[in-house]
Amino acid sequence: HGYHVTIAHDLESATKRLLDRQPDIVVLDRLVGGEDAIARIEGWRAESRAPILVLTSLTGVHERIRGLDSGADDYLAKPADPGEIDARIRALLRRGAGQQSGDMLRNGPLGIDRLRREARVRDRLLPLHPREYRLLEELALRQGDVVARSTLLKSVWDLNFEPRTKLLEVHVSRLRTKLRDAGAASLIDTVRGTGYRLNDWPRDA
Known part of the structure:
Protein backbone atom coordinates (compact mmCIF):
# COMPACT_ATOMS: atom_id res chain seq x y z
CA HIS A 1 0.00 0.00 0.00
CA GLY A 2 2.99 2.29 -0.31
CA TYR A 3 3.74 2.60 3.42
CA HIS A 4 7.31 3.03 4.61
CA VAL A 5 7.41 0.98 7.82
CA THR A 6 9.79 1.24 10.77
CA ILE A 7 9.62 -1.58 13.34
CA ALA A 8 10.51 -1.44 17.03
CA HIS A 9 10.59 -4.56 19.22
CA ASP A 10 10.50 -2.82 22.60
CA LEU A 11 9.07 0.40 23.99
CA GLU A 12 12.42 2.12 24.49
CA SER A 13 13.22 1.66 20.80
CA ALA A 14 9.69 2.70 19.86
CA THR A 15 10.02 5.92 21.85
CA LYS A 16 13.36 6.74 20.21
CA ARG A 17 12.02 6.09 16.70
CA LEU A 18 8.91 8.14 17.42
CA ARG A 30 -0.50 -3.15 23.61
CA ASP A 36 1.88 -2.50 28.88
CA ALA A 37 2.33 0.11 26.15
CA PRO A 51 -2.43 9.08 15.45
CA ILE A 52 -2.02 5.85 17.43
CA LEU A 53 -3.80 2.58 16.61
CA VAL A 54 -3.56 -0.01 19.41
CA LEU A 55 -3.83 -3.73 18.64
CA THR A 56 -4.65 -5.91 21.63
CA ASP A 73 -6.95 7.23 18.57
CA ASP A 74 -8.28 3.75 17.79
CA TYR A 75 -8.33 0.35 19.48
CA LEU A 76 -8.64 -2.92 17.55
CA ALA A 77 -8.99 -6.44 18.94
CA LYS A 78 -6.61 -9.22 17.90
CA PRO A 79 -6.63 -11.29 15.84
CA ALA A 80 -7.50 -8.56 13.37
CA ASP A 81 -8.05 -8.96 9.66
CA PRO A 82 -5.21 -7.27 7.70
CA GLY A 83 -7.78 -5.55 5.51
CA GLU A 84 -9.46 -4.00 8.54
CA ILE A 85 -6.11 -2.86 9.95
CA ASP A 86 -5.35 -1.19 6.62
CA ALA A 87 -8.80 0.45 6.56
CA ARG A 88 -8.32 1.79 10.11
CA ILE A 89 -4.89 3.17 9.15
CA ARG A 90 -6.34 4.94 6.11
CA ALA A 91 -9.16 6.41 8.20
CA LEU A 92 -6.74 7.74 10.82
CA LEU A 93 -4.49 9.23 8.16
CA ARG A 94 -7.49 10.95 6.55
CA ARG A 95 -8.52 12.34 9.93
CA GLY A 96 -4.99 13.62 10.49
CA ALA A 97 -4.95 15.27 7.07
CA GLY A 98 -8.18 17.06 7.95
CA GLN A 99 -6.72 18.29 11.22
CA GLN A 100 -3.68 19.60 9.38
CA SER A 101 -5.83 21.96 7.34
CA GLY A 102 -5.05 24.64 9.92
CA ASP A 103 -8.69 25.00 10.97
CA MET A 104 -9.26 27.06 14.10
CA LEU A 105 -12.51 26.96 16.04
CA ARG A 106 -13.22 30.15 17.98
CA ASN A 107 -15.71 31.06 20.65
CA GLY A 108 -14.91 34.45 22.13
CA PRO A 109 -11.42 34.20 23.67
CA LEU A 110 -11.54 30.39 23.42
CA GLY A 111 -9.52 29.10 20.48
CA ILE A 112 -9.29 25.43 19.47
CA ASP A 113 -6.34 24.58 17.24
CA ARG A 114 -7.25 21.39 15.37
CA LEU A 115 -3.74 21.09 13.98
CA ARG A 116 -2.06 21.04 17.38
CA ARG A 117 -5.01 19.42 19.18
CA GLU A 118 -4.97 22.05 21.88
CA ALA A 119 -7.25 24.74 23.25
CA ARG A 120 -6.36 28.13 24.67
CA VAL A 121 -8.22 30.89 26.44
CA ARG A 122 -6.51 34.09 25.41
CA ASP A 123 -2.87 32.97 25.69
CA ARG A 124 -3.45 30.36 28.39
CA LEU A 125 -3.17 26.71 27.34
CA LEU A 126 -5.95 24.56 28.80
CA PRO A 127 -4.49 21.40 30.42
CA LEU A 128 -6.77 18.99 28.58
CA HIS A 129 -6.31 15.24 28.40
CA PRO A 130 -6.80 13.78 24.89
CA ARG A 131 -10.44 12.74 25.41
CA GLU A 132 -11.28 16.08 27.05
CA TYR A 133 -9.88 17.84 24.00
CA ARG A 134 -11.89 15.61 21.63
CA LEU A 135 -15.04 16.24 23.66
CA LEU A 136 -14.54 20.01 23.51
CA GLU A 137 -13.80 19.84 19.78
CA GLU A 138 -16.96 17.85 19.05
CA LEU A 139 -19.09 20.31 21.01
CA ALA A 140 -17.38 23.29 19.37
CA LEU A 141 -18.00 21.91 15.88
CA ARG A 142 -21.73 22.09 16.68
CA GLN A 143 -21.64 25.19 18.89
CA GLY A 144 -25.11 26.27 19.94
CA ASP A 145 -26.67 22.93 19.01
CA VAL A 146 -27.46 20.01 21.30
CA VAL A 147 -25.07 17.13 20.66
CA ALA A 148 -26.58 13.76 21.55
CA ARG A 149 -24.89 11.53 24.10
CA SER A 150 -24.70 8.75 21.52
CA THR A 151 -22.92 11.07 19.07
CA LEU A 152 -20.31 12.05 21.66
CA LEU A 153 -19.72 8.46 22.78
CA LYS A 154 -19.22 7.40 19.17
CA SER A 155 -17.06 10.36 18.14
CA VAL A 156 -14.85 10.57 21.23
CA TRP A 157 -14.65 6.95 22.42
CA ASP A 158 -15.85 4.98 19.37
CA LEU A 159 -18.56 3.39 21.52
CA ASN A 160 -21.86 2.38 19.94
CA PHE A 161 -23.59 1.80 23.27
CA GLU A 162 -24.09 3.42 26.67
CA PRO A 163 -21.37 2.24 29.08
CA ARG A 164 -22.44 1.28 32.58
CA THR A 165 -20.02 3.80 34.03
CA LYS A 166 -20.56 7.58 34.01
CA LEU A 167 -17.76 7.95 31.46
CA LEU A 168 -19.25 10.91 29.60
CA GLU A 169 -20.48 12.72 32.72
CA VAL A 170 -17.06 12.49 34.36
CA HIS A 171 -15.29 13.94 31.32
CA VAL A 172 -17.85 16.73 30.92
CA SER A 173 -17.41 17.60 34.60
CA ARG A 174 -13.62 17.78 34.24
CA LEU A 175 -13.93 19.89 31.10
CA ARG A 176 -16.35 22.27 32.82
CA THR A 177 -13.92 22.68 35.72
CA LYS A 178 -11.05 23.58 33.40
CA LEU A 179 -13.20 26.02 31.44
CA ARG A 180 -14.47 27.55 34.69
CA ASP A 181 -10.89 28.01 35.88
CA ALA A 182 -10.26 29.87 32.62
CA GLY A 183 -13.23 32.19 33.20
CA ALA A 184 -16.26 30.49 31.62
CA ALA A 185 -18.48 29.00 34.32
CA SER A 186 -21.54 28.18 32.19
CA LEU A 187 -20.17 27.31 28.77
CA ILE A 188 -21.49 23.71 28.62
CA ASP A 189 -25.19 23.02 29.21
CA THR A 190 -26.68 19.65 30.04
CA VAL A 191 -29.85 18.97 28.07
CA ARG A 192 -31.49 16.34 30.23
CA GLY A 193 -32.16 13.05 28.52
CA THR A 194 -30.52 14.22 25.28
CA GLY A 195 -26.94 15.44 25.48
CA TYR A 196 -24.84 18.59 25.83
CA ARG A 197 -24.53 22.00 24.20
CA LEU A 198 -21.60 24.42 23.98
CA ASN A 199 -22.88 27.97 24.46
CA ASP A 200 -21.42 31.22 23.21
CA TRP A 201 -18.70 32.61 25.46
CA PRO A 202 -20.37 34.93 28.04
CA ARG A 203 -19.96 38.58 27.09
CA ASP A 204 -19.04 39.57 30.62
CA ALA A 205 -16.41 36.81 31.06
Whole structure:
Protein backbone atom coordinates (compact mmCIF):
# COMPACT_ATOMS: atom_id res chain seq x y z
CA HIS A 1 0.00 0.00 0.00
CA GLY A 2 2.99 2.29 -0.31
CA TYR A 3 3.74 2.60 3.42
CA HIS A 4 7.31 3.03 4.61
CA VAL A 5 7.41 0.98 7.82
CA THR A 6 9.79 1.24 10.77
CA ILE A 7 9.62 -1.58 13.34
CA ALA A 8 10.51 -1.44 17.03
CA HIS A 9 10.59 -4.56 19.22
CA ASP A 10 10.50 -2.82 22.60
CA LEU A 11 9.07 0.40 23.99
CA GLU A 12 12.42 2.12 24.49
CA SER A 13 13.22 1.66 20.80
CA ALA A 14 9.69 2.70 19.86
CA THR A 15 10.02 5.92 21.85
CA LYS A 16 13.36 6.74 20.21
CA ARG A 17 12.02 6.09 16.70
CA LEU A 18 8.91 8.14 17.42
CA LEU A 19 10.98 11.14 18.48
CA ASP A 20 13.63 10.78 15.79
CA ARG A 21 11.41 10.04 12.79
CA GLN A 22 8.05 11.66 13.65
CA PRO A 23 5.95 9.06 11.76
CA ASP A 24 2.57 9.78 10.18
CA ILE A 25 0.93 7.01 12.26
CA VAL A 26 1.83 4.55 15.03
CA VAL A 27 0.46 0.98 15.07
CA LEU A 28 1.12 -0.35 18.54
CA ASP A 29 0.77 -3.79 20.10
CA ARG A 30 -0.50 -3.15 23.61
CA LEU A 31 1.86 -5.70 25.20
CA VAL A 32 5.43 -5.11 23.99
CA GLY A 33 8.19 -7.15 25.59
CA GLY A 34 5.91 -7.91 28.53
CA GLU A 35 5.27 -4.19 29.19
CA ASP A 36 1.88 -2.50 28.88
CA ALA A 37 2.33 0.11 26.15
CA ILE A 38 -0.69 2.11 27.36
CA ALA A 39 1.48 3.65 30.08
CA ARG A 40 3.72 5.22 27.41
CA ILE A 41 1.07 6.79 25.20
CA GLU A 42 0.37 9.87 27.30
CA GLY A 43 4.07 10.74 27.31
CA TRP A 44 4.26 10.23 23.55
CA ARG A 45 1.35 12.61 23.08
CA ALA A 46 3.49 15.44 24.45
CA GLU A 47 6.07 14.81 21.71
CA SER A 48 4.06 13.74 18.67
CA ARG A 49 0.68 14.36 17.04
CA ALA A 50 0.80 11.09 15.08
CA PRO A 51 -2.43 9.08 15.45
CA ILE A 52 -2.02 5.85 17.43
CA LEU A 53 -3.80 2.58 16.61
CA VAL A 54 -3.56 -0.01 19.41
CA LEU A 55 -3.83 -3.73 18.64
CA THR A 56 -4.65 -5.91 21.63
CA SER A 57 -6.11 -9.17 22.89
CA LEU A 58 -7.50 -7.26 25.92
CA THR A 59 -10.95 -6.55 24.53
CA GLY A 60 -13.08 -5.73 27.58
CA VAL A 61 -14.95 -2.43 27.53
CA HIS A 62 -12.99 -1.04 30.48
CA GLU A 63 -9.69 -1.91 28.80
CA ARG A 64 -10.84 -0.26 25.60
CA ILE A 65 -11.88 2.89 27.44
CA ARG A 66 -8.57 2.95 29.31
CA GLY A 67 -6.67 2.69 26.04
CA LEU A 68 -8.61 5.51 24.41
CA ASP A 69 -8.37 7.71 27.50
CA SER A 70 -4.60 7.29 27.50
CA GLY A 71 -4.46 9.09 24.16
CA ALA A 72 -4.86 6.29 21.61
CA ASP A 73 -6.95 7.23 18.57
CA ASP A 74 -8.28 3.75 17.79
CA TYR A 75 -8.33 0.35 19.48
CA LEU A 76 -8.64 -2.92 17.55
CA ALA A 77 -8.99 -6.44 18.94
CA LYS A 78 -6.61 -9.22 17.90
CA PRO A 79 -6.63 -11.29 15.84
CA ALA A 80 -7.50 -8.56 13.37
CA ASP A 81 -8.05 -8.96 9.66
CA PRO A 82 -5.21 -7.27 7.70
CA GLY A 83 -7.78 -5.55 5.51
CA GLU A 84 -9.46 -4.00 8.54
CA ILE A 85 -6.11 -2.86 9.95
CA ASP A 86 -5.35 -1.19 6.62
CA ALA A 87 -8.80 0.45 6.56
CA ARG A 88 -8.32 1.79 10.11
CA ILE A 89 -4.89 3.17 9.15
CA ARG A 90 -6.34 4.94 6.11
CA ALA A 91 -9.16 6.41 8.20
CA LEU A 92 -6.74 7.74 10.82
CA LEU A 93 -4.49 9.23 8.16
CA ARG A 94 -7.49 10.95 6.55
CA ARG A 95 -8.52 12.34 9.93
CA GLY A 96 -4.99 13.62 10.49
CA ALA A 97 -4.95 15.27 7.07
CA GLY A 98 -8.18 17.06 7.95
CA GLN A 99 -6.72 18.29 11.22
CA GLN A 100 -3.68 19.60 9.38
CA SER A 101 -5.83 21.96 7.34
CA GLY A 102 -5.05 24.64 9.92
CA ASP A 103 -8.69 25.00 10.97
CA MET A 104 -9.26 27.06 14.10
CA LEU A 105 -12.51 26.96 16.04
CA ARG A 106 -13.22 30.15 17.98
CA ASN A 107 -15.71 31.06 20.65
CA GLY A 108 -14.91 34.45 22.13
CA PRO A 109 -11.42 34.20 23.67
CA LEU A 110 -11.54 30.39 23.42
CA GLY A 111 -9.52 29.10 20.48
CA ILE A 112 -9.29 25.43 19.47
CA ASP A 113 -6.34 24.58 17.24
CA ARG A 114 -7.25 21.39 15.37
CA LEU A 115 -3.74 21.09 13.98
CA ARG A 116 -2.06 21.04 17.38
CA ARG A 117 -5.01 19.42 19.18
CA GLU A 118 -4.97 22.05 21.88
CA ALA A 119 -7.25 24.74 23.25
CA ARG A 120 -6.36 28.13 24.67
CA VAL A 121 -8.22 30.89 26.44
CA ARG A 122 -6.51 34.09 25.41
CA ASP A 123 -2.87 32.97 25.69
CA ARG A 124 -3.45 30.36 28.39
CA LEU A 125 -3.17 26.71 27.34
CA LEU A 126 -5.95 24.56 28.80
CA PRO A 127 -4.49 21.40 30.42
CA LEU A 128 -6.77 18.99 28.58
CA HIS A 129 -6.31 15.24 28.40
CA PRO A 130 -6.80 13.78 24.89
CA ARG A 131 -10.44 12.74 25.41
CA GLU A 132 -11.28 16.08 27.05
CA TYR A 133 -9.88 17.84 24.00
CA ARG A 134 -11.89 15.61 21.63
CA LEU A 135 -15.04 16.24 23.66
CA LEU A 136 -14.54 20.01 23.51
CA GLU A 137 -13.80 19.84 19.78
CA GLU A 138 -16.96 17.85 19.05
CA LEU A 139 -19.09 20.31 21.01
CA ALA A 140 -17.38 23.29 19.37
CA LEU A 141 -18.00 21.91 15.88
CA ARG A 142 -21.73 22.09 16.68
CA GLN A 143 -21.64 25.19 18.89
CA GLY A 144 -25.11 26.27 19.94
CA ASP A 145 -26.67 22.93 19.01
CA VAL A 146 -27.46 20.01 21.30
CA VAL A 147 -25.07 17.13 20.66
CA ALA A 148 -26.58 13.76 21.55
CA ARG A 149 -24.89 11.53 24.10
CA SER A 150 -24.70 8.75 21.52
CA THR A 151 -22.92 11.07 19.07
CA LEU A 152 -20.31 12.05 21.66
CA LEU A 153 -19.72 8.46 22.78
CA LYS A 154 -19.22 7.40 19.17
CA SER A 155 -17.06 10.36 18.14
CA VAL A 156 -14.85 10.57 21.23
CA TRP A 157 -14.65 6.95 22.42
CA ASP A 158 -15.85 4.98 19.37
CA LEU A 159 -18.56 3.39 21.52
CA ASN A 160 -21.86 2.38 19.94
CA PHE A 161 -23.59 1.80 23.27
CA GLU A 162 -24.09 3.42 26.67
CA PRO A 163 -21.37 2.24 29.08
CA ARG A 164 -22.44 1.28 32.58
CA THR A 165 -20.02 3.80 34.03
CA LYS A 166 -20.56 7.58 34.01
CA LEU A 167 -17.76 7.95 31.46
CA LEU A 168 -19.25 10.91 29.60
CA GLU A 169 -20.48 12.72 32.72
CA VAL A 170 -17.06 12.49 34.36
CA HIS A 171 -15.29 13.94 31.32
CA VAL A 172 -17.85 16.73 30.92
CA SER A 173 -17.41 17.60 34.60
CA ARG A 174 -13.62 17.78 34.24
CA LEU A 175 -13.93 19.89 31.10
CA ARG A 176 -16.35 22.27 32.82
CA THR A 177 -13.92 22.68 35.72
CA LYS A 178 -11.05 23.58 33.40
CA LEU A 179 -13.20 26.02 31.44
CA ARG A 180 -14.47 27.55 34.69
CA ASP A 181 -10.89 28.01 35.88
CA ALA A 182 -10.26 29.87 32.62
CA GLY A 183 -13.23 32.19 33.20
CA ALA A 184 -16.26 30.49 31.62
CA ALA A 185 -18.48 29.00 34.32
CA SER A 186 -21.54 28.18 32.19
CA LEU A 187 -20.17 27.31 28.77
CA ILE A 188 -21.49 23.71 28.62
CA ASP A 189 -25.19 23.02 29.21
CA THR A 190 -26.68 19.65 30.04
CA VAL A 191 -29.85 18.97 28.07
CA ARG A 192 -31.49 16.34 30.23
CA GLY A 193 -32.16 13.05 28.52
CA THR A 194 -30.52 14.22 25.28
CA GLY A 195 -26.94 15.44 25.48
CA TYR A 196 -24.84 18.59 25.83
CA ARG A 197 -24.53 22.00 24.20
CA LEU A 198 -21.60 24.42 23.98
CA ASN A 199 -22.88 27.97 24.46
CA ASP A 200 -21.42 31.22 23.21
CA TRP A 201 -18.70 32.61 25.46
CA PRO A 202 -20.37 34.93 28.04
CA ARG A 203 -19.96 38.58 27.09
CA ASP A 204 -19.04 39.57 30.62
CA ALA A 205 -16.41 36.81 31.06
